[in-house]
Amino acid sequence: AQKITQTQPGMFVQEKEAVTLDCTYDTSDPSYGLFWYKQPSSGEMIFLIYQGSYDQQNATEGRYSLNFQKARKSANLVISASQLGDSAMYFCAMRGPTGANSKLTFGKGITLSVRP
Amino acid sequence: GAVVSQHPSRVICKSGTSVKIECRSLDFQATTMFWYRQFPKQSLMLMATSNEGSKATYEQGVEKDKFLINHASLTLSTLTVTSAHPEDSSFYICSARSGLAGRYNEQFFGPGTRLTVL
Numbered sequence: 001a002q003k004i005t006q007t008q009p010g011m012f013v014q015e016k017e018a019v020t021l022d023c024t025y026d027t028s029d030p031s032y033g034l035f036w037y038k039q040p041s042s043g044e045m046i047f048l049i050y051q052g053s054y055d056q057q058n059a060t061e062g063r064y065s066l067n068f069q070k071a072r073k074s075a076n077l078v079i080s081a082s083q084l085g086d087s088a089m090y091f092c093a094m095r096g097p098t099g100a101n102s103k104l105t106f107g108k109g110i111t112l113s114v115r116p
Numbered sequence: 117g118a119v120v121s122q123h124p125s126r127v128i129c130k131s132g133t134s135v136k137i138e139c140r141s142l143d144f145q146a147t148t149m150f151w152y153r154q155f156p157k158q159s160l161m162l163m164a165t166s167n168e169g170s171k172a173t174y175e176q177g178v179e180k181d182k183f184l185i186n187h188a189s190l191t192l193s194t195l196t197v198t199s200a201h202p203e204d205s206s207f208y209i210c211s212a213r214s215g216l217a218g219r220y221n222e223q224f225f226g227p228g229t230r231l232t233v234l
Contacts, residue, residue, distance in 0.1 A: 043207060045225035104223065108159045
């Protein structure tokens with residue numbers, strides 16, 4: 001069974017500073033994908049970044065980077081140069097097992113508040 | 117990125133009525149669509165997975181006769197909440213995945229539908 005754990009209850013960061021959102025996972029499948037999504041108050045889920053289990057390098061997308069430590073089963077999201085618009089709920093998710101009907105399993109989410 | 121639309125965005129209905137929510141992939145063909153439910157301040161819970169032209173696969177604990185899912189085409193899936201009750205009030209989100217090679221990892225979400233049952 002897959003499991004995603006996000007334990008930080010809420011995070012605060014000063015505008016323009018970097019912040020790390022933690023995510024650990026557990027799976028017995030050797031092939032899996034890790035995702036981060038942002039959900040602002042409007043409710044839409046915005047895809048941020050993807051990391052495949054066999055990817056050798058950490059994924060980066062603009063101000064977002066994923067600190068992938070496979071041995072520790074962690075996939076932390078780093079947001080650099082925080083902006084006020086980054087205030088939202090952030091979900092870590094894992095997809096597996098492999099196959100056409102593989103499903104996304106979400107963590108419980110982390111609320112990020114960016115202070116001016 | 118690809119666009120997934122949902123309609124309606126918000127619906128209020130009386131207890132006992134049925135409500136249909138549409139999910140459309142606007143610029144790609146979605147071989148697989150997913151329906152999620154989200155309560156306030158909580159995570160997304162997968163309700164069911166549907167593939168075009170076949171019956172949906174429901175997660176454990178989700179009543180298939182209560183939540184009817186139809187994936188009639190590669191761009192449209194519908195969720196019908198039958199005989200809705202106040203406990204069905206929630207935020208329902210659909211998601212669509214492209215079946216194209218090279219885009220397998222991409223899964224896009226609709227903007228969600230907020231259902232309130234009085």
